[in-house]
Amino acid sequence: MVTVSTSSANKNLNSSGTSDQLDISDRKQSHLDICHTDAASIQSGIVSGFEGVHFIHDALPELSMEDIDSSCEFLGQRVSLPLFISCMTGGSAQGMTANRKLAEAAEAKNIPVGLGSIRVLLEQENLFEHFHIKPYAPHVPILANIGAVQVRGDDNTKLYKLLEKLQAHALVIHLNPGQELFQPGGDTDFRGLLGAIQQTVKTCPLPVIVKETGFGIRPHQIKTLLNMGVKYVDIAGAGGTNWVLVEAQRLNKNEEQLANEFTDWGLPTAYVLDSVGSMSGRVLASGGLKSGMDLMKSIALGSKMGGLAGIFIRDVLSGGVEAVIRRIEGIEKVIRSVMLLTSSKTLKDVTADKIWRETSFISNVEQIKKAEGM
Numbered sequence: 001m002v003t004v005s006t007s008s009a010n011k012n013l014n015s016s017g018t019s020d021q022l023d024i025s026d027r028k029q030s031h032l033d034i035c036h037t038d039a040a041s042i043q044s045g046i047v048s049g050f051e052g053v054h055f056i057h058d059a060l061p062e063l064s065m066e067d068i069d070s071s072c073e074f075l076g077q078r079v080s081l082p083l084f085i086s087c088m089t090g091g092s093a094q095g096m097t098a099n100r101k102l103a104e105a106a107e108a109k110n111i112p113v114g115l116g117s118i119r120v121l122l123e124q125e126n127l128f129e130h131f132h133i134k135p136y137a138p139h140v141p142i143l144a145n146i147g148a149v150q151v152r153g154d155d156n157t158k159l160y161k162l163l164e165k166l167q168a169h170a171l172v173i174h175l176n177p178g179q180e181l182f183q184p185g186g187d188t189d190f191r192g193l194l195g196a197i198q199q200t201v202k203t204c205p206l207p208v209i210v211k212e213t214g215f216g217i218r219p220h221q222i223k224t225l226l227n228m229g230v231k232y233v234d235i236a237g238a239g240g241t242n243w244v245l246v247e248a249q250r251l252n253k254n255e256e257q258l259a260n261e262f263t264d265w266g267l268p269t270a271y272v273l274d275s276v277g278s279m280s281g282r283v284l285a286s287g288g289l290k291s292g293m294d295l296m297k298s299i300a301l302g303s304k305m306g307g308l309a310g311i312f313i314r315d316v317l318s319g320g321v322e323a324v325i326r327r328i329e330g331i332e333k334v335i336r337s338v339m340l341l342t343s344s345k346t347l348k349d350v351t352a353d354k355i356w357r358e359t360s361f362i363s364n365v366e367q368i369k370k371a372e373g374m
């Protein structure tokens with residue numbers, strides 16, 4: 001159990017003794033504290049699946065490192081790597097600093113950067129600067145973030161105005177029913193979200209991306225979302241940060257035990273990715289990616305790009321901008337090395353025929369495909 005630094009972590013509830021009045025800023029801060037200091041106890045009990053995939057080594061690559069081009073197009077811009085910093089924070093003082101530092105690192109390495117949910121701004125616009133990272137990342141794609149439940153209402157005008165003010169390049173809508181069920185005061189009604197997303201796609205001035213937050217999205221639902229005009233679906237599958245376990249850290253002993261039963265919950269990212277196929281490069285891979293090697297395996301399995309969350313937040317909170325840049329440069333080294341050792345001049349050359357899958361991986365993917373009617 002982690003000791004969180006704010007007075008409103010659920011164990012120190014407000015005077016009414018209920019949790020639904022928890023201030024969003026305090027909740028955001030306690031999430032940061034937990035993700036930073038208690039990494040081991042919030043890790044999924046299952047793996048992301050990438051360990052069952054291997055590259056076919058090429059001992060005679062007709063390439064020089066100078067020939068390798070690891071850049072790709074994303075939201076109308078050329079970025080240097082198929083890597084993004086997943087949506088995470090904002091809404092507390094430390095979150096604001098983290099956002100700015102993540103943005104600086106993203107700008108330095110020319111990769112996209114995500115913001116945490118801007119839900120708080122719908123009520124407290126005075127926190128705008130927490131999410132206003134444009135001055136720190138003027139040239140890279142900025143991904144704004146909101147929960148699907150927040151776009152279910154009739155009128156998203158306020159949200160769209162915020163997107164404009166933030167100068168974001170896409171709206172990322174997150175799905176997180178598992179977390180909400182264990183979050184004190186969290187949502188319990190998830191009806192109508194697909195319709196709300198469809199409506200948002202029609203009215204939003206920016207491309208819409210849909211993601212989970214660490215339990216993955218069913219392959220047939222990924223297809224449905226893409227067919228309704230969602231620009232990208234980010235699997236955000238199991239294998240890394242488990243958000244029920246994050247919430248467990250804020251619960252009393254009894255509820256914590258119940259939450260812990262969801263340690264193995266979720267669809268592992270690699271299995272979902274292989275089940276759904278490339279979907280014309282509109283699937284993003286995140287959730288449990290730990291390295292440049294995982295990322296490259298995701299590219300070979302058909303993803304457009306891969307993202308990391310928990311690892312980057314720990315880097316930025318422990319070592320600032322430099323630590324994040326170091327992490328990105330390490331990932332870059334592996335990306336480029338994998339490309340050379342598989343004779344892949346560009347990312348388009350990193351295809352499924354460059355990998356082999358272990359039998360258990362194939363069998364797990366088959367089971368998921370069968371369940372999904374694919």
Ligand SMILES: Cc1cc2nc3c(=O)[nH]c(=O)nc-3n(C[C@H](O)[C@H](O)[C@H](O)COP(=O)(O)O)c2cc1C
Nearest residue numbers: 086088116117174213214236240241287288309310
């Ligand atoms: C500190 C922290 C805060 C997060 N906040 C958000 C959020 O506001 N919106 C969202 O869509 N996902 C949020 N996430 C989830 C991540 O974007 C990601 O989907 C999840 O952590 C799984 O990726 P990982 O295994 O690389 O950590 C957050 C993650 C972390 C670590």
